[in-house]
Amino acid sequence: MAKLLEGKAVAEEIKKKIKNQVQDLKQAPVLASILVGDNSAAAAYVKSQAKAAENLSIVYKLFQLDKDITEQVLIDLILKLNVDKAVDGIIIQMPLPAAIDYKKISQFIAPEKDIEGMHPENIGKILFGKAKLIPCTVASIMELINSGGIDLYGKEVVVVGHSEIVGKPLALLLLDKFATVTVCHIGTSKAGKLEEHVRGAEILIVAVGKAGLVKGEWIKEGAVVIDVGINRVADKIVGDVEFEAAEKRASYITPVPGGVGPLTVTMLMRNLVEAAKARQ
Ligand code: NAD
Numbered sequence: 001m002a003k004l005l006e007g008k009a010v011a012e013e014i015k016k017k018i019k020n021q022v023q024d025l026k027q028a029p030v031l032a033s034i035l036v037g038d039n040s041a042a043a044a045y046v047k048s049q050a051k052a053a054e055n056l057s058i059v060y061k062l063f064q065l066d067k068d069i070t071e072q073v074l075i076d077l078i079l080k081l082n083v084d085k086a087v088d089g090i091i092i093q094m095p096l097p098a099a100i101d102y103k104k105i106s107q108f109i110a111p112e113k114d115i116e117g118m119h120p121e122n123i124g125k126i127l128f129g130k131a132k133l134i135p136c137t138v139a140s141i142m143e144l145i146n147s148g149g150i151d152l153y154g155k156e157v158v159v160v161g162h163s164e165i166v167g168k169p170l171a172l173l174l175l176d177k178f179a180t181v182t183v184c185h186i187g188t189s190k191a192g193k194l195e196e197h198v199r200g201a202e203i204l205i206v207a208v209g210k211a212g213l214v215k216g217e218w219i220k221e222g223a224v225v226i227d228v229g230i231n232r233v234a235d236k237i238v239g240d241v242e243f244e245a246a247e248k249r250a251s252y253i254t255p256v257p258g259g260v261g262p263l264t265v266t267m268l269m270r271n272l273v274e275a276a277k278a279r280q
Helices: 006-022 042-054 073-085 100-106 121-128 134-146 167-176 185-191 194-199 243-249 261-279
Strands: 030-036 059-065 088-090 154-162 180-184 203-205 226-227 230-231 234-237
Touching: 006 134, 006 261, 030 042, 030 073, 030 261, 042 059, 042 261, 059 073, 073 088, 073 100, 088 100, 088 261, 121 167, 134 167, 134 226, 134 261, 154 167, 154 194, 167 180, 180 194, 185 194
Parallel strands: 030 059, 030 088, 154 180, 154 203, 203 226
Antiparallel strands: 230 234
């Protein structure tokens, strides 16, 4: 039976370090959070971020904008926050109203305040192994792997999902650790090759958003399984991997919920403190 890789325990350890770093700063770090409209998921993220910030003595400043604003209004606010000496990091809450293009808007955030690590400059730094601000989900995955004492050097790592926020930056970071990385995606499935790749994985990371996509019987004996997927099935949250069958074969596995998810807010705060340290 696999050991569980649980995000909460790992987050607690990292929070202790963040607390110390905050104390060493001249001023409490300030996170500017932009919420557009009244989406309930975005409002829930704000609530949990504000609580996490408070616990770490981080100042959380919420900027609420009407759902009907133009992109220019949002850009103007970002540009103002970019030059505001009191602000260390900026986050735009998702989802945004349909009329606003996140990819376009997020590029206006100053790279040194981009605590989500999604500005092209920060993504580019990952390619060169020089990134300080890493996308939070990816940082969480790397921390979970690290917490299990799992060595990546020379390992067959299969990443399923090639999004800009998870799969692609993750693959680059894994390459930096000298893993042999295979990235699978919808094309792999359509070609009927997903099972073959998954079966060869010593470390499997799945970030797709389809419950039951990866069958438990595909998991290699002793493999490490990190399930990033979040799917609501009959009022329950499940991942992309068939958990019960997979945990019988894996050596380590993340529960869903409870694996990657609980770490991401902590990673956001860690990025904020990194940004504050660099500016101060
Ligand atoms: P996305 O929609 O941007 O990308 C999905 C990826 O899955 C794409 O690469 C696509 O090619 C691939 N894909 C789709 N169908 C497939 C199939 N049948 N076989 C193989 N690959 C397939 O998604 P995302 O934003 O990267 O998120 C992925 C999942 O991770 C979602 O469930 C999301 O909720 C979850 N997520 C969780 C966290 C967390 O904190 N735990 C953070 C971010 C995303």
